[in-house]
Amino acid sequence: MIVHLDHTNPETAAKLLKVQIPAYRMEAERIKFDGIPPLHDTVESIQGSRESFFGYLENGLLLGALAYEQTNDRYVLSRLFVGPAYFRQGIASSLLQFFLHEIVRESKPVTVTTGTANLPAISFYEKWGFTKIKEIPVAQGVSLAMLQTIR
Structure with a gap:
């Protein structure tokens, strides 16, 4: 079940971190860069975020989450993560499908x-209609790939 999460609640923020940190550690290992901002989040930084969060719950347990921000001209999918024990079970796809079909209502x-070296993530987004539009250097030998789709 996908539900809206009140990330300003400290218990909810802690649950998000419990899933987020291991998930982003996997990405950090894959791209050989530990400067990924979500790796350094705290309960307080999650609580203060301006993002909207949705979680994938099963039997009351948070297995994955998605966060986004909306601007005047676009939606920014800022986080999409799944606990490593639940990889490859369709959770990320369920969250992204929910976001694209239930949240994104305008043609923006x-x-x-994601890390340019994170080929599984890039492939995942491409399967959902995203196209790489640019690379952003962030550190020596590390870049981010920005992908976009029009809804």
């Missing part, structure tokens, strides 16, 4: 960034 672009 949706952008997302």
